[in-house]
Amino acid sequence: MKKVKIATDWLGGCAGCHMSFLDIDERVVKLMDAVEFTSSPVTDLKHPPEDGVTVGILEGAICNSHNVEVAKRMRERCQILIAVGDCATFGGVPAMRNLVGTEAALKRAYLETESVVEGVIPDSPELGKPLETVTGVDKVVKVDLFIPGCPPRADAFFYALSELLAGRTPVVLPPELFTYD
Amino acid sequence: MEMAKITINGQAVSAPAGTTILQAARQAKIDIPTLCDHPALRPAGSCRICVVEVKGQRVLQTACTFPITGGMEILTESPRVVGARKLILDLLFSERNHYCPYCEMSGSCELQSLGYRYGINHWVYPTYLNPFPVDASHRYLLMEHNRCVLCGRCFRACGELVANHTLGLRQRGARSMIHADLGLPWGESTCVSCGTCAQVCPTGTLIDKRSAYMGRNAQMRYVESACSQCSVGCGMKIVTRNDSVLRLEGDWDTKVSGGLLCQKGRFAPLYDGRERVLRPLVRRNGRQEAAGWEEALSVAAEGLRGRKGDLGVLASSNATTEALYLTGRLFKETLKASRIGLLNPAVSEALGKPKGSLADLAGSDLILLAGADPLQDQPVVAFLIKRAVDGGARLVLVDGESNGLAPFASMILAMDGLDQAVQMAERAANPVVLYGAAVPDGAAGVLKRLQKKAAFIALEPGVNTRAAKAFGLAGTFQPSGIKALYLLLGEEAGDGADLAERIDKDAFVVVQSCFASPLTRRADVVLPMAIWSERSGSLTNTEGRTLKVQHAVDPAGEARPDWEILALLAGRLGMKVGASLEDVAASLRK
Numbered sequence A: 001m002k003k004v005k006i007a008t009d010w011l012g013g014c015a016g017c018h019m020s021f022l023d024i025d026e027r028v029v030k031l032m033d034a035v036e037f038t039s040s041p042v043t044d045l046k047h048p049p050e051d052g053v054t055v056g057i058l059e060g061a062i063c064n065s066h067n068v069e070v071a072k073r074m075r076e077r078c079q080i081l082i083a084v085g086d087c088a089t090f091g092g093v094p095a096m097r098n099l100v101g102t103e104a105a106l107k108r109a110y111l112e113t114e115s116v117v118e119g120v121i122p123d124s125p126e127l128g129k130p131l132e133t134v135t136g137v138d139k140v141v142k143v144d145l146f147i148p149g150c151p152p153r154a155d156a157f158f159y160a161l162s163e164l165l166a167g168r169t170p171v172v173l174p175p176e177l178f179t180y181d
Numbered sequence B: 001m002e003m004a005k006i007t008i009n010g011q012a013v014s015a016p017a018g019t020t021i022l023q024a025a026r027q028a029k030i031d032i033p034t035l036c037d038h039p040a041l042r043p044a045g046s047c048r049i050c051v052v053e054v055k056g057q058r059v060l061q062t063a064c065t066f067p068i069t070g071g072m073e074i075l076t077e078s079p080r081v082v083g084a085r086k087l088i089l090d091l092l093f094s095e096r097n098h099y100c101p102y103c104e105m106s107g108s109c110e111l112q113s114l115g116y117r118y119g120i121n122h123w124v125y126p127t128y129l130n131p132f133p134v135d136a137s138h139r140y141l142l143m144e145h146n147r148c149v150l151c152g153r154c155f156r157a158c159g160e161l162v163a164n165h166t167l168g169l170r171q172r173g174a175r176s177m178i179h180a181d182l183g184l185p186w187g188e189s190t191c192v193s194c195g196t197c198a199q200v201c202p203t204g205t206l207i208d209k210r211s212a213y214m215g216r217n218a219q220m221r222y223v224e225s226a227c228s229q230c231s232v233g234c235g236m237k238i239v240t241r242n243d244s245v246l247r248l249e250g251d252w253d254t255k256v257s258g259g260l261l262c263q264k265g266r267f268a269p270l271y272d273g274r275e276r277v278l279r280p281l282v283r284r285n286g287r288q289e290a291a292g293w294e295e296a297l298s299v300a301a302e303g304l305r306g307r308k309g310d311l312g313v314l315a316s317s318n319a320t321t322e323a324l325y326l327t328g329r330l331f332k333e334t335l336k337a338s339r340i341g342l343l344n345p346a347v348s349e350a351l352g353k354p355k356g357s358l359a360d361l362a363g364s365d366l367i368l369l370a371g372a373d374p375l376q377d378q379p380v381v382a383f384l385i386k387r388a389v390d391g392g393a394r395l396v397l398v399d400g401e402s403n404g405l406a407p408f409a410s411m412i413l414a415m416d417g418l419d420q421a422v423q424m425a426e427r428a429a430n431p432v433v434l435y436g437a438a439v440p441d442g443a444a445g446v447l448k449r450l451q452k453k454a455a456f457i458a459l460e461p462g463v464n465t466r467a468a469k470a471f472g473l474a475g476t477f478q479p480s481g482i483k484a485l486y487l488l489l490g491e492e493a494g495d496g497a498d499l500a501e502r503i504d505k506d507a508f509v510v511v512q513s514c515f516a517s518p519l520t521r522r523a524d525v526v527l528p529m530a531i532w533s534e535r536s537g538s539l540t541n542t543e544g545r546t547l548k549v550q551h552a553v554d555p556a557g558e559a560r561p562d563w564e565i566l567a568l569l570a571g572r573l574g575m576k577v578g579a580s581l582e583d584v585a586a587s588l589r590k
Helices: A016-022 A027-032 A065-077 A083-089 A091-098 A101-108 A152-163 B021-027 B077-091 B108-116 B151-159 B194-200 B295-303 B322-332 B358-363 B380-388 B415-427 B441-450 B464-470 B497-502 B518-522 B562-572 B583-590
Strands: A004-010 A036-037 A053-059 A062-066 A076-083 A130-135 A143-145 B003-008 B009-014 B051-053 B073-075 B141-144 B167-170 B177-180 B206-208 B221-226 B234-240 B244-250 B281-284 B288-289 B311-315 B338-343 B364-368 B393-399 B411-413 B430-437 B453-458 B484-486 B509-512 B526-528 B537-540 B546-549
Touching: A004 A016, A004 A065, A004 A152, A016 A053, A016 A083, A016 A152, A027 A036, A027 A152, A053 A083, A062 A065, A062 B108, A065 A076, A076 A083, A076 A152, A083 A091, A083 A143, A091 A130, A101 A130, A143 A152, A143 B322, B003 B021, B009 B021, B009 B322, B021 B073, B051 B077, B077 B108, B151 B167, B151 B194, B151 B380, B167 B322, B194 B206, B194 B244, B221 B546, B295 B484, B295 B509, B295 B526, B295 B562, B311 B322, B322 B338, B322 B464, B322 B484, B322 B537, B322 B562, B322 B583, B338 B464, B358 B380, B358 B453, B364 B380, B364 B441, B380 B393, B393 B415, B411 B415, B415 B441, B430 B441, B464 B537, B497 B518, B509 B518, B509 B562, B562 B583
Parallel strands: A004 A036, A004 A053, A053 A076, A076 A143, B003 B073, B311 B338, B311 B484, B364 B393, B364 B430, B393 B411, B430 B453, B484 B509, B509 B526
Antiparallel strands: A062 A130, B003 B009, B051 B073, B141 B206, B167 B177, B221 B234, B234 B244, B281 B288, B281 B526, B537 B546
16 A cells, blocks of 8 residues: 655744654554655655645744745645644744734844843844734644644544544544643 | 423423523533533623523523523534534634633633533634733732633622622723723722632633642642631632642532632631741750650640649630640649630620521621621621622621721611610511620620521631630630640731730740740740641531531641640540540540
């Protein structure tokens, strides 16, 4: 049987969801019989293959223009897009800045922090431009499955992928794997 | 009572006509989710999460407010109902900050559990951007408006339960917010810091500062106990984690006050900064030195043995019934002490044992309050009185203008006007008489005229005063002339400096105490005692109910519970008592 291709990427997140994904431990070996991991932030291949993957997984919130690009590229190159973690599903911790506004948050972080000497707000053209509002991934691209959690439990990742591999949709997480924190 | 036969989800249910769908469903153990509903509050129907389908009704109805009639067919989890509940949740989540990972209430939040129940896994509506302020001006509580869903439990509790009317709702629509006194900083408002609002808050809006972020509910232990700060003895749960008391919660199931606590009971004990006595002390060559329990008890026993006419004991009513019983027996029967007294006054015995309960206040049309200031001394009783006044009862105050409840009284009289007050009560339908220690024996005779008609409630000063009186501990005395003095101190405020000054220079003094004070510094033997959260035992409240207090955390240092210290001492002085609380309690029952 042809292996199902999976690509993952992260946006405005902390990598915790990817760590939790890796916590499926030895079950990853079993999973490898059926899937092929292509690109991810923790592998050499960073961008999803141009010929596409079946499942795309995104961690992190939409905080800047770069996040929007990454999310759109993943959406274009995958058939099923999964938003994992509270940031990708709701906005999560980065969305705290919505309560003060992006400008105030940048000032506080880069200019007014007690340890700062001659602070500068980074504005290199290589960096994504911070957005006014932090949102979940679904506010930018269509999301097919949401797995909230901070981070989602490793079992939730394994459960969702197992269900998809078995062709059972929509995936409904059992209560013990459905969590906001 | 007329019963209505209805069906809920096809199941036949019979409940009294006029009860709400929610009540009928609960009786039949059918679960309908709620958010603004609280068992102690009147239904408000404000959150809409309990909507159900009622056959024949055009729109969904709130189960918490809709009364049942015979033949009604109700669906509580139909696709239409579930769809509506999801919409309501999506709308609730569309405003303010409902991110769980950085909320203190995560794990015990009722909004969160509804999100789980209906699978809310992303925000449907655009991200909300208008922050609300956070009011941190209150000494004990935090008001985080951004977590609020405007269910109204807090201001309903403030009005309906505590009758304080500090909290309310202001503005309209998306700008609506709860407020204290129309927008004053909470800490400067008329709030009486009873904490009921925070206890009913379903989200992380009103949270206890002291215990915030100290753990999830699942990690905590709830110990059922009773408050021992005044003679009401409200039922409470001591919330602990890792042998530390985090906070106190009123017990909704208690008969005493139905879940209410006050500042004195809920917060003050946790902010008590007094220095504890942590190990026994014995005076050697004029200096107090640390000693073991064995030595301290031996020195105490030797100093008290055979003193009879020279011996006196003063006890605090803060002690457990078991300790007061042992005190009474040890000093009266075994040691034949000449003076036995209580550190606080008590109500007149001229009226006998009062046969009323605080619950009588609810149905009363006239409350005669004489010689007591419950707002100061038994605040929860003041809440219940104010509640009755809100409901139309008249308060006739026989005490004076300075009484805390004076603003709520329809008439204020001095003690010599008691006769006039009694005449008014005689004309009322359901009068309740509350009387305190400031009613002299003579005036009690006037109140007796109401005994056939009115419910009588004594408001005992102190805590376990009724039990103390039952064991012959009553009245106070001057310690001058007493050559061997035993002091069973409590946790009440005041450092006892005046009492310490009046003790004879050559007197042998044993002090059993939780806290260091001029009295412990004067003592020849200091026996360290456990505080309210560290002891088990019973109390008799001012209504005469027996209440259990439970050990929730281990005593600090080498402190021991009050009754245990007395049992150990009694054993050394030849009195036969057991070593366990059960033994003492069994002996007490005899």
